[in-house]
Amino acid sequence: MTESAQLLDAFDARVERRNLRREFFKTAMGAAAAGVTAFSLASKAGAQSTITDTDILNFALNLEYLEAQFYAYAANGTGLAANQLTGTGTQGAVTGGQQVNFATGIADDAIVGQYAREIAADEAAHVAFLRTALGSAAVAQPAINISGDANGPFTAAALAAGVITSGTFNPYSSPTAFLLGAYIFEDVGVTAYKGASPLISNKTFLQAAAGILAVEAYHAAIVRTTLYARGYAATNPQSSLITAAGQISDARDSLDGATDLDQGIAQTSVSGQPVSNIVPLDSNGIAFSRSPGQVLNIVYLNKAAATLGGFFPAGVNGTLRASVAN
């Protein structure tokens, strides 16, 4: 590889991965922006002038309730303890959620069960940590819908994404379905914490948020790596998983506005060599940011300005509760 080609390839690798699936990706803008305006992505975050650290941590806590309940049910068949759910605002209950049968007799499925239990423990610890950090300011768990039935948000998300064209998407129905269900959440958590990072004033909280961000990225990598390895396995590759992950990514991206903030896991080709896409990054190798409003677009499953819907049928608690109009 020649020297000048190398850097172009690095950019091309990222651009190519987006072009594969972004109908409105502006190649010229992306290439020009790569070096010079490397920092401009952050500017949108500065517009939200009245957000306190408490607001940010409570927003994060709402998301952690959702993730923790999903994984707790999937891994263990039971939700968070009642003493982990109280706080300010309106406390709500969990609708749906059930244990996934990971004991299929297939070794790869048993591993996914281990991953599920590890992630469940981590997310429960995040809830406990944020509640302790917030003390009496912590918001209660809002109403959460993680039902896998025909009227549940997973089915709505899967229909919107095109993963299914009719019927039901139940993330508890198999280890594979669980992986896709987890995939819906994990990258969103990473972008949420990254978007929040410049909004946090207190350095101790910033450090903690960075540490949770990293853990969410590890989780996302577990899910994406496992989906990728199954999708491109030498024997019996499940290419439908790659397609579905791409469709879910597209759906997330269509909810949060015109900016490209999401990527599937489909293999690309750079300089004639196949390259994986486990890590969703911009052309600088930097993870994406979502504002709180954009995150709510996804978990409310609504690209308009709304205060509830999808996984949070009564909305989230706290001051950051409205999705943005896209």
Place this chain on the structure above:
Amino acid sequence: MSEERFILDVIEEASAKRRSDRRRFMRMAAGAGAVGGLAMLGACGDDGDDVIVVPTPTPTTVPTGSVTDADVLNFALQLEYLEAQFYSYAAFGAGLSSSLLGGTGTQGAVAINASATDGAGQPRQVRFQDPIVAQYAREIAYDEIAHVNFLRTALGSAAVAQPAINLSGDASGAFTAAAVAAGVITSGSTFDPYASDENFLLGAFLFEDVGVTAYMGGVTLLTNKTFIEAAAGIHAAEAYHAGLVRTTLYRKGLSNAALITNAGKISDARDSLDGSTDLDQGIVATVNGQQVANIVPADSNAIAFVRTPGQVLNVVYLNKAAVTGGGFFPGGLNGTVRTSAASG
């Protein structure tokens, strides 16, 4: 399972136990105390830094203590040189473009012993057996090259040059020294990370979690909010990489137990270099007598670990004492942050 029992299981057994079964020094009590002390949120209400100014390429050096943003970014840049060179050789058989290596300080090269027979032990392209691992290697290589370029662009004329780097897998290589210290191989043997898929993954494992802990530390040392967000974004990328490597090692470890054992040894070695605090974990744990995955290295609050720059240098210099070079950076780092911590 009762609800109380469940939460106890989650927090104490799964989290604490999987950590404590291999840790000398648990900090459950200290961690819990620190959390309570954080609950002073009322004072944090007024965030005065509302407008994020897009900086000119050279960051302003507003000091946080004695470390400037440029110092922190230059420190990160040199870790990225190391990672990018490793993955670039492993994936493509060539190092970084010379146009990406210049800057302030003393420029060094990646050590290559040209007389090695068939390149044995030298930085070179791995002959991957598993095409998926090769695809991962290429993806990570492109990401790390992008990080080098991004940080160099951000720093502009303040960017440091690449220092001398030892990525050799021969008897005198830093990988061999690390592997001997970890007990992955015995003294007198060599560890060549380019020799096989498995060795490559272990070599990658050696670096990736360290990068995560380093950016954890860097995020709070930075002053400029735009840099904080960028650093958080690279931080996330490194955690994705680490998660990829750890997931793959664990999956392959089911039929090749040595991979899991050796990852644990490397983790222990990293931990022994950076002081008595527990800042590292292997990829397996035991809960209720059963082996479980431990893909995510995190404390009992499920928060990733932090290493100070000095502790990161302990690891990459392969020296727990306060020194200014060694291991993967035989001539030390360029820039102002270059001395490892006195960690034992």
